[in-house]
Amino acid sequence: xxxxxxxxxxxxxxxxxxxxxxxxxxxxxxxxxxxxxxxxxxxxxxxxxxxxxxxxxxxxxxxxxxxxxxxxxxxxxxxxxxxxxxxxxxxxxxxx
Ligand code: SF4
Ligand code: SF4
Numbered sequence: 001x002x003x004x005x006x007x008x009x010x011x012x013x014x015x016x017x018x019x020x021x022x023x024x025x026x027x028x029x030x031x032x033x034x035x036x037x038x039x040x041x042x043x044x045x046x047x048x049x050x051x052x053x054x055x056x057x058x059x060x061x062x063x064x065x066x067x068x069x070x071x072x073x074x075x076x077x078x079x080x081x082x083x084x085x086x087x088x089x090x091x092x093x094x095x096x
Pocket of ligand 2: 027031032033034035036037038039069070086087088089090091092
């Protein structure tokens with residue numbers, strides 16, 4: 001493999017690995033400030049940013065209201081906990 005290369009991942013052909021998960025990451029909309037740090041660090045690339053819903057905006061902090069929130073594809077998330085570790089405001093909690 002070329003140094004620094006990107007391994008292409010065809011999610012449509014990949015097995016749904018979410019069943020392997022022991023702990024599930026949950027995002028608290030009142031804490032998430034939409035910084036995207038977790039998205040960049042997720043080793044499975046199963047996180048992406050999306051617009052906040054009305055209920056989430058109502059719960060959000062002043063900073064968060066204006067920002068997108070992170071969504072997790074639980075069909076593929078393996079529960080490694082990296083996202084919870086790197087979040088600067090501890091908006092992700094790993095739950096059983
Ligand atoms: S627990 Fe791991 S695989 Fe799941 S969303 Fe977080 S960083 Fe990605
Ligand atoms: S790292 Fe934390 S604050 Fe930043 S987008 Fe992810 S959950 Fe939100």
